[in-house]
Amino acid sequence: MLWALFLWPVxxxxxxxxxxxxxxxxxxxxxxxxxxxxxxxxxxxPDAGTVxxxxxxxxxxxxxxxLAHAVAMxxxxxxxxxxxxxAQHEHRPGLRRLIALMLVFVGGMELLVIAADFLTLxxxxxxxxxxxxxxxxxxxxEDAPPASANFAFIVTRAGDLGxxxxxxxxxxxxxxxxxxxxxxxxxxxxxxxAAGVLLSAASKSGQIPFAPWLFRAMDGPTSVSALLHAATxxxxxxxxxxxxxxxxxxxxxxxxxxxxxGLLTAxxxxxxxxxxxxxxxLLAGSTSAHYGLMFVATGAGYPLIAIVHLLTHGFFKALxxxxxxxxxxxxxxxxxxxxxxxxxxxLTAAASAIGALALAGVPPLGGAWTKEEIASAAGxxxxxxxxxxxxxxxxxAAYATRxxxxxxxxxGMDGTCRPGAIEKAALLLLALASxxxxxxxxxxxxxSLARTWDARLPHAEAWELPLSLAxxxxxxxxxxxxxxRSELGTxxxxxxxxxxxxxxxxxxxxxxxxxxxxxxxAAAADDRIxxxxxxxxxxxxxxxxxxxxxxxxxxxxxGVRASSAFGRWLAQLSSGMGERLADALPExxxxxxxxxxxxxxxxxTGMTHQYYATVAGGILLIVxxxxxxxx
Numbered sequence: 001m002l003w004a005l006f007l008w009p010v011x012x013x014x015x016x017x018x019x020x021x022x023x024x025x026x027x028x029x030x031x032x033x034x035x036x037x038x039x040x041x042x043x044x045x046p047d048a049g050t051v052x053x054x055x056x057x058x059x060x061x062x063x064x065x066x067l068a069h070a071v072a073m074x075x076x077x078x079x080x081x082x083x084x085x086x087a088q089h090e091h092r093p094g095l096r097r098l099i100a101l102m103l104v105f106v107g108g109m110e111l112l113v114i115a116a117d118f119l120t121l122x123x124x125x126x127x128x129x130x131x132x133x134x135x136x137x138x139x140x141x142e143d144a145p146p147a148s149a150n151f152a153f154i155v156t157r158a159g160d161l162g163x164x165x166x167x168x169x170x171x172x173x174x175x176x177x178x179x180x181x182x183x184x185x186x187x188x189x190x191x192x193x194a195a196g197v198l199l200s201a202a203s204k205s206g207q208i209p210f211a212p213w214l215f216r217a218m219d220g221p222t223s224v225s226a227l228l229h230a231a232t233x234x235x236x237x238x239x240x241x242x243x244x245x246x247x248x249x250x251x252x253x254x255x256x257x258x259x260x261x262g263l264l265t266a267x268x269x270x271x272x273x274x275x276x277x278x279x280x281x282l283l284a285g286s287t288s289a290h291y292g293l294m295f296v297a298t299g300a301g302y303p304l305i306a307i308v309h310l311l312t313h314g315f316f317k318a319l320x321x322x323x324x325x326x327x328x329x330x331x332x333x334x335x336x337x338x339x340x341x342x343x344x345x346x347l348t349a350a351a352s353a354i355g356a357l358a359l360a361g362v363p364p365l366g367g368a369w370t371k372e373e374i375a376s377a378a379g380x381x382x383x384x385x386x387x388x389x390x391x392x393x394x395x396x397a398a399y400a401t402r403x404x405x406x407x408x409x410x411x412g413m414d415g416t417c418r419p420g421a422i423e424k425a426a427l428l429l430l431a432l433a434s435x436x437x438x439x440x441x442x443x444x445x446x447x448s449l450a451r452t453w454d455a456r457l458p459h460a461e462a463w464e465l466p467l468s469l470a471x472x473x474x475x476x477x478x479x480x481x482x483x484x485r486s487e488l489g490t491x492x493x494x495x496x497x498x499x500x501x502x503x504x505x506x507x508x509x510x511x512x513x514x515x516x517x518x519x520x521x522a523a524a525a526d527d528r529i530x531x532x533x534x535x536x537x538x539x540x541x542x543x544x545x546x547x548x549x550x551x552x553x554x555x556x557x558x559g560v561r562a563s564s565a566f567g568r569w570l571a572q573l574s575s576g577m578g579e580r581l582a583d584a585l586p587e588x589x590x591x592x593x594x595x596x597x598x599x600x601x602x603x604x605t606g607m608t609h610q611y612y613a614t615v616a617g618g619i620l621l622i623v624x625x626x627x628x629x630x631x
Contacts, residue, residue, distance in 0.1 A: 001044050002062040003052065005072060006111035006124070009037050013103030017096060026099045027087040027422060033103055034080040037110070041072040049116060060123075061178055063116035066453040067307045071239055072113045077433075078231035078314050079106045081426040085322050086223030088422045089329070098138055102227060105131040109232045113239065117177040118167035125163060125200075125236065129156055132233045136220035148216035155213040159203020166196030182247040194251040197244055198258060205237030205291040206284075207265045212504045214284040218334075222325030225280055229287040230318035235310055238294040242303035242310075255299045259381070262295025263388055268501060270395025274402065274482065276498045277489040279324040279334045282403055285500075286359060287317060289392060293374050296389060300377040304455035309370035312437050316358035316367055319430035320403070323352035326419045326427075327407045336403070337486035342410035348419060349408035351427040356404035358434045360397035361472050366437025369446070371396075375468055376460040386461075390468045394475035401479025409483065 012033030019025055049063035064072065083102050090098060108131055112124030137149030167177055173189035174181035182190060201207075206214040214234070218225055228234055241258060248254050269289030276282040290313050297306040324334065326348045331338040342349040358367035371393050379386030419427070439445045450457050482488055489498040496502050 001040055002048060002050050002064065002114050005037060005040050005044065005114055006107050008040065009033060009076075009103050009107035009110065013100045013105075013107065016103055017100030019096070021092075021096050023087055023092075023095070026095060027084055030083045030087065030099055030103055031080060034076045034083065034106065037076040037106065038073060038080065041069070041076060041110075044069065044072065054119075058119060058177075059117075060120045061116035062114040062120060064114060065243065066455075067242060067303060068113050068239075070307055070311060070453075071235070072110060074311050074314050075106055075109050075113065075231050078318050078430075079227060081430050082223050082227045082230070082318055082322070085226075085325075085423050085426040086221065088420045089322075089325060090221050090223055094138060098135070098221065098224075101131055101134050101138075102223070105135065105227065105232060109236065112236055116179055118163070118170055118179070119177040121240075122163060122167060125160065125204075128233050128236060129153065129160065132156075132217075132228060135224040135228070136217050138221055138224065139219075142219075144219045148219040151216045152213040155210055156203050159200050159210060162196035162199030162203075164196070166193040166200070169193045169196065179244065179247060182244070187250070190248070191251045191253075194248045194254045197240060197248065198254070198261070201237035201241045201295075202261055203237070204240075205234050205295070206288040207237070207261050207292060207295065208268060208288075209503065209507065211265060211269065211288045212500045212507065214288055215281050215500065215504075218278070218280040218284055222280065222321060222328065225284070226318045226321035226325070229284065229321060231314040234287055234291060235314065238291050238298070238306060238310055241295065241298045242306045245298050245301070245303045249301065255301065258295050258299030259378075259385070260299075262292040262299060263385070263392070264292070265289065266292035266296065266392035267388065267395070270392050270399065272498060272500055273399040274395060274479075275489040275494050276399075277336055277487075277495075279328060279336050279339070279403065279407055280321065281334075281498075282336070282399060283317065283320055283324060286396065286399060289396060290317075290359075293371065293389065293392060296385075297374045297377050300381055300458075302373070302377040302455075302458055304450065304453055305370060305373045305377055305458065308440070308449070309367075309374060312358065312366040312370050312434070312440075315430050315433040315437065316355040316365075319355035319427060319434060320352060320359065322423070322427055322430070323348050323355065324403075324407065326423065330418075335490075336406035337490075339407045340409040340411060342408040345408065345418070347424055348427060349410075351431040352408055353404055354431040354434050356400045358437075359403075360400035360476060361393050361468075362397070362476075363469075364438045364441045365434060366440045367434070369438075369440040372460070372465060372468055373458060375464055376458040379461055379464055380458055383461075386464060387467070390464075390471050393468060394471035397472040397475030398479035398482065401476045402483045405480060405483035406486075 012030065016026065016029055016033075019029065044064055046064050046066045046069045049061065052060040052062070054060055079102070083099060086102065087095070087099060105128065108124050108127030110124075112121060112128060115121035115124055133149045133153040136152055137146045139145045169189045169192040170177055170182065170185065173185040173193075182193065185193065203210040214229070217228060220228075266289045269285045269287075269292060273282045273285030273289065276285055290309070294306040294309050294313075297303070297309065326345060327339050327341050328334040330341055330345065354365070358365040361368040361371040363369070371389075375386050375389040375393065378389045440449075446457065489495055496505075499505075
């Protein structure tokens with residue numbers, strides 16, 4: 001059943017890619033695939049494990065911890081709404097490919113979630129990365145999506161090197177890739193594993209300095225943005241940290257480093273989202289910020305809180321992205337100043353308001369409870385850290401308010417595009433899930449959850465909740481004021497700040513250009529140093545060839561010409577001698593015959609005594625020969 005969580009969505013994606021192109025089929029088939037995947041995830045037993053032999057002593061291990069079980073259910077639950085929305089909302093050209101890739105993407109994420117060793121994890125990790133590249137670049141006929149897909153792929157791949165490092169260090173220290181064997185690792189190698197995991201998690205979850213790739217990913221379709229940011233690829237990094245936190249906690253610097261990266265990203269991402277004029281990029285900045293809060297919870301030693309916040313965030317963030325997609329389709333772009341569709345799209349506006357309240361951390365929504373728990377977890381380390389988390393929450397309230405009022409205010413624009421029934425259903429179901437998660441505020445509910453997952457909840461100080469709610473209220477007021485500034489973030493310094501505070505420019509100046517310069521220098525060195533022996537050999541070869549050619553002309557060719565002349569002379573000589581020999585033989589024979597004839601004629605005299613004398617002479621000659629032969 002565990003492997004089926006991976007294989008079934010992948011198989012469903014392959015079928016979708018070869019099936020009919022109609023929207024009806026592309027809505028119904030993925031819904032069935034993801035419903036069955038969710039059913040398999042629900043039925044899968046927590047703490048179950050299985051091993052699949054690969055060969056050469058390597059095995060693939062799958063298992064479900066209680067936290068992994070929760071994420072395994074989240075992925076298909078959110079994906080079902082997003083894929084149904086995509087089947088109705090996205091443009092028809094390439095829709096079948098888009099839906100197929102999204103299903104395979106879900107399969108890769110499920111494999112990543114159930115992985116119990118680094119080898120299995122890497123397969124899921126790489127499959128998710130490859131699918132994200134194809135999904136972001138889905139509209140390949142346009143200029144921006146392919147370039148943005150390459151940018152996102154390269155940035156995340158750079159971080160993925162850390163996971164390969166962690167896998168190699170684990171194998172070197174334990175002889176296997178299993179997560180469970182990390183408990184027996186030597187301290188030095190375990191620190192290396194922790195560094196690799198943190199690097200990979202930060203790149204996947206859009207933490208500083210990798211955060212700008214999330215903005216570039218916004219060039220993909222809205223449904224892709226929702227799936228990436230809510231429950232799949234971006235969630236992978238935060239999930240991995242929470243999954244391995246108990247095993248990596250002995251590394252002394254690990255917790256503080258995770259907190260530092262998360263808190264910095266939460267504050268920076270909040271500031272960027274606050275002044276961002278692009279609706280989807282505002283939500284992307286928010287994604288980085290909230291995954292930063294999950295990092296803080298994990299680094300503080302509360303992976304349960306990080307995973308529960310991942311669950312609540314998955315539903316309200318998918319809801320907000322889909323609502324932004326409806327507004328963007330109606331406006332013709334995603335600029336907030338071109339929206340304000342509250343009067344034209346009341347149902348979408350109402351659903352979006354629930355997501356915005358959850359994003360702002362307003363009780364009694366589930367996102368508010370998890371955010372307060374993160375502040376309490378931070379407070380167990382330091383009161384200043386708790387206040388910093390609350391400030392990040394205040395920023396979240398401000399940009400959530402600005403998004404809702406700018407996108408769905410009731411004093412503005414109109415348009416021609418309206419969402420269909422399935423799009424509305426997806427929005428309402430995600431809003432309903434966000435409301436149901438408000439049960440987390442009930443002590444009996446969250447205490448039962450902690451017991452089920454064998455985890456503890458942080459202790460909250462009396463002053464924390466009032467201060468946090470006061471900061472949230474201040475954030476809502478500030479967000480409402482900023483929503484009236486339609487040109488915010490579109491010009492001057494504000495536009496630079498909205499683009500991750502100039503981080504892409506800094507990366508370009510500090511990484512990209514030096515990398516290209518280094519590559520150019522290496523190419524020049526290759527030409528001058530590495531290639532010079534080859535070029536020298538080529539020059540020597542050409543000189544030797546010319547020398548041999550001259551020798552060939554001076555010696556070999558002359559020998560050939562002399563041989564040819566001698567052959568012609570010999571042929572002429574042979575031809576003359578042959579003619580003389582051939583003519584002389586018949587001429588001599590003819591002469592001899594003639595002479596014999598003449599002599600024979602002379603013997604024919606007619607005189608009998610001459611004939612008798614000749615006969616007698618012949619007999620005497622014969623007798624002499626006989627006697628001579630017997631002597």
